[in-house]
Amino acid sequence: KAGVTQTPRYLIKTRGQQVTLSCSPISGHRSVSWYQQTPGQGLQFLFEYFSETQRNKGNFPGRFSGRQFSNSRSEMNVSTLELGDSALYLCASSSGGWDTQYFGPGTRLTVL
Amino acid sequence: AQSVTQPDIHITVSEGASLELRCNYSYGATPYLFWYVQSPGQGLQLLLKYFSGDTLVQGIKGFEAEFKRSQSSFNLRKPSVHWSDAAEYFCAVGAESSSNTGKLIFGQGTTLQVKP
Numbered sequence: 355k356a357g358v359t360q361t362p363r364y365l366i367k368t369r370g371q372q373v374t375l376s377c378s379p380i381s382g383h384r385s386v387s388w389y390q391q392t393p394g395q396g397l398q399f400l401f402e403y404f405s406e407t408q409r410n411k412g413n414f415p416g417r418f419s420g421r422q423f424s425n426s427r428s429e430m431n432v433s434t435l436e437l438g439d440s441a442l443y444l445c446a447s448s449s450g451g452w453d454t455q456y457f458g459p460g461t462r463l464t465v466l
Numbered sequence: 467a468q469s470v471t472q473p474d475i476h477i478t479v480s481e482g483a484s485l486e487l488r489c490n491y492s493y494g495a496t497p498y499l500f501w502y503v504q505s506p507g508q509g510l511q512l513l514l515k516y517f518s519g520d521t522l523v524q525g526i527k528g529f530e531a532e533f534k535r536s537q538s539s540f541n542l543r544k545p546s547v548h549w550s551d552a553a554e555y556f557c558a559v560g561a562e563s564s565s566n567t568g569k570l571i572f573g574q575g576t577t578l579q580v581k582p
Contacts, residue, residue: 358509387568396575397556402568409567444509448568452498452517452560455570457510 356381358447358458366464372433375461379426379447386428387455388420391442400443403428404450432463440465468493470559472573479547480581487542487576489557498560499540500570501531505553513555516540527551552580 359378367373379386388400399412403422420430426447432439442462446455469492479485491497498517502510514525521533531542540557554577558570 360509385568387570389570397558397570397572399569399571404568410569412569446510446570450567454500454512454515455568456512457502459509462507 358445358456360443360445360458360461362461363459364462364464366466367435368466369435369437371435372431373435373463374429374431375443375445375463377428377430377445377447377458379428379445380456383447383449383456384426385448385450385453386422386426387446387448388428388430389444389446390414391444391460392440397444400430435465437465439463468497468559468571470557470571470573472555472557472576474576475574476577476579478579478581481549482546485542485544485547485551485578487555487557487578489540489542489573490538491540491557491559492538493559499531499533500558500560501525501529501540501542502556502558503553504556504575510556513542547578547580549580549582552578554578 361376385404387402391397402410406422417433422428442460444460446457448455471490500515501513504510513529514523516523516533524530529544554575556575557573
């Protein structure tokens, strides 16, 4: 089975722009979770989608949003980028419930 | 509130030596516990997990971890470290709650350096 894929792998944006990141889960997985990883804050949960519905959300401002499509692929969007949004964004997929989360390689976002 | 603490930010061991990485969690009910490893510039790879049952769990790459409820700990061990084990290790806990689905809480990570 193919693993979790994330595109693009690297992004450079400037402050004020917006960005969309994509995540394709493992085939058959219906849950996708997103995390932000920074040196200062570590790994923090952004949100989780299951069957196109957001079921859980972390403590991030409304500039961070996401969605999930009927094929379970997910996107996250960050609007009005700030320097502090520079991070590695990881998505993870699972079959749902408390099954194991499998992580993608991440998207490295740099905001200048 | 749930939390995970990895007391050691950085550990250096000699190749062939044994390894123990510490993890303490704070959670009221029975937690779901995980250890992940991350190589530079990569995503997270699952080493092992504990959901229930036998408190000593075996994982990939020769790693094992022991769940000790009385100490709220889930320490990761390996009897003989290889140079390729150098990486960052994360302990994580999942919440058994319908309002916390899909959310893992991670410790700050332990960076393992292996001396030849």
